[in-house]
Amino acid sequence: MPTGPSILLVDDEERFRQNLKKMLTAHGLTVTAVGSGDQALAELAKQPYDVMLLDMRMPGLSGLETLAILKKDYPETEVIVLTGHASVDAAAEIIRLGGFEFLLKPCPLEEIIAKIESAYERKLARQERPG
């Protein structure tokens, strides 16, 4: 990868958000962290992001609601959903709405980084072959 992906992290659990941002930054990634779906959409209106790490259960706009809006307005951003309670239904809904992948909390940092890289590669591949 010539330059790393820009990452938007969305999670209402403050400590989790701070920790993940700190750890991904320590691995050379560029991360912006916000605490809600509304803040995420406001951030996306300011600048594009390559990959979004999105919490599922949040007050206000839920992860799925945010994902639905995002895929309509910013389809180029790849979304990895982070959730504390994965179910087959939720996974199917995430994929149906255009999410790239979902990860069950707690998950190892290496797994998150690997998914971010895969998502970014898919985004680059789609840009090279539009449509």
Place this chain on the structure above:
Amino acid sequence: MTDSTPHLPGQESWPGLWHHLAVYGSSWLVAMLAIILGMFVSLLLGLVAALAAGLSFLTIHRLLRQKAVADQEKHLVDEQLLQSQKLAALGKLSAGLAHEINNPLAIIRQEAEWLLFLCRQSEPLDMTEAISGLRQILKQVDRSREITTNLLNFARRQQPIVQAVNLNRLVGDMVRLVAKETEQRRITVVTQLAPDLPSINSDAPLLRQVILNLLNNAMQAIDQDGTITISTQPTEPEAILIQIHDTGCGISKELLPRIFDPFFTTKPQGKGTGLGLSICHGIIERLGGTITVASEVGKGSTFTVKLPITLTPKEI
């Protein structure tokens, strides 16, 4: 042309035979024939009656069997429905539990990974950062323990221990228990306790838990600066009312029906387990009472507990 040929006995035509019998007065033969005919008709009627009785019996038997099968099928469907409802409730509870436990686990994992990362660096370990990480691990363990403890309390099916309870005194005790926190949050607690409130037969420790949970809920809804009004009054028939009103954030109409669901919370992550109100609901039901809520966003909420003066324990 008339038939003039004389008929030999045994060769008569039927009208001829009747005529012969009538003419020659063979009354015994008539009687015999009548008896035989009567017996034949009786036998026939008996057979018809027996057949009808048999058919009726078979029909009733078949109807009874069909009813039994239908009853069995209905029972099966009822059981399946109950099972589905139980599974749905269990699924909901499990999803909530998984979410509530996995979030602190995720933070514990992060802190440990970060400490490991710091320890592997060549420069000396930043002790301030390491201590902060370890404290966070302890905090998240406590958070998880609180969830499991609440869950155990929620699931426990202990029979209420019935005794005379002075509700006004019990409410006063609980208000004093939270006085320090209400003061810190600049929350005024107003008590309006009916002086003529009769003592009730109920379970004091369980009621203390309910009042404390409702007071905590009211404090969290207000956060800072506001008023909690707690009142008691007798009501018909043979019951008492406890009302806890807060001037907090209120609950929207859409969320109100879910307010007593296990793990349902409107509070930020880590601020509530979503079990407090469902525990209150379970306890009040067990004490033979009801708990309801009225709320308006931005104005506050009122929780109303109605309890019978004499407790008839309910097995739940």
